[in-house]
Amino acid sequence: AQSVTQPDIHITVSEGASLELRCNYSYGATPYLFWYVQSPGQGLQLLLKYFSGDTLVQGIKGFEAEFKRSQSSFNLRKPSVHWSDAAEYFCAVGAPGNQFYFGTGTSLTVIP
Amino acid sequence: GAVVSQHPSRVICKSGTSVKIECRSLDFQATTMFWYRQFPKQSLMLMATSNEGSKATYEQGVEKDKFLINHASLTLSTLTVTSAHPEDSSFYICSAGGDLRGYTFGSGTRLTVV
Secondary structure (H helix, E strand, O other): OOEEEOOOOEEEEEOOOOEEEOOEEEOOOOOEEEEEEEOOOOOOEEEEEEOOOOOEEEOHHHOEEEEEHHHOEEEEEEOOOOHHHOEEEEEEEEOOOOOOEEOOOEEEEEEO | OOOEEEEOOEEEEOOOOOEEEEEEEOOOOOOEEEEEEEOOOOOEEEEEEEEOOOOOEEOOOOOOOOEEEEEEEOOEEEEEEOOOOHHHOEEEEEEEOOOOOOOEEOOOEEEEEO
16 A cells, blocks of 8 residues: 655754654655645645656755655655744655645644 | 636625636646635645536535536636525635646635525
8 A cells, every 4th residue: 555654743943953754665666755744724845856867866845755665655854953944844745647635744843 | 827817816705695706727728627625724625626628526425416517618617606595605616727836726716604
């Protein structure tokens, strides 16, 4: 069965600190993996995606993610968090022409 | 590129009326569009897959007579919530694109039924 697990419902970090959001997936075929960010009342913005090749992918806003097939994980990282990064983050798995499966999201709070 | 426009962004309607939400791909053709629903503080759940020129495919538990989907062109899909009730109040998001660019999402529609 296809599924995505984001173990952390809510994370609080200090501005300037590093960040790692966890994502584990279960998918029956070669996974295409995505991270999206959602600000309150807004749609989804794509941060980065992994299809193949280098397992460390760079995204927008200084985010990166690493695909680890052996661990079925695709964790999102940022070296130094900014206050504007406070939002909801969704990990998703899917394939072209097929639906996406989303995790339940991780809410990020950034404290000064 | 790969811009999806969703309209309206917010709508308030009276119970029993119908509401239409539009999802347009602005700079590409989308033979497939997806409609998701998001309850407060929850993840996105797929409601239906909209295929240009054919009937939509609905997920289990989604009332096809209540959530009418029309995908009449390669750039437009519409979701009509018929005879809306307060429990239909939610955030509806569409996505389009089935190639390796990855799915692009609309900005969402906040529906409030009073």
